[in-house]
Amino acid sequence: MTHGDREIRLTPAEYNLLAFFLNHPDRPLTREMILNSVWGYSFTSNTRTVDAHILKLRQKLEADPNVPRHFLTVHAVGYRFLP
Numbered sequence: 001m002t003h004g005d006r007e008i009r010l011t012p013a014e015y016n017l018l019a020f021f022l023n024h025p026d027r028p029l030t031r032e033m034i035l036n037s038v039w040g041y042s043f044t045s046n047t048r049t050v051d052a053h054i055l056k057l058r059q060k061l062e063a064d065p066n067v068p069r070h071f072l073t074v075h076a077v078g079y080r081f082l083p
Contacts, residue, residue, distance in 0.1 A: 014056055014060070016038050018061075020034065022081070026082055028077045035050060057071055
């Protein structure tokens with residue numbers, strides 16, 4: 001995958017997460033929905049799997065990962081992707 005003129009390497013999990021977001025643009029998605037759809041397992045309150053993978057996608061794909069424009073946190077819900 002490329003971002004601008006640089007090659008970006010995504011893990012299979014990151015790729016699947018990105019594909020899920022691309023199929024659900026501008027829609028608030030709960031962590032439970034993401035875990036179930038991308039990884040196929042139920043939400044547990046102490047898992048940070050989704051958060052860790054979102055952080056990795058932000059670091060790889062956002063111009064400024066500290067001020068994301070595409071992978072947005074929706075407080076008390078989960079995440080939303082803006083293409």
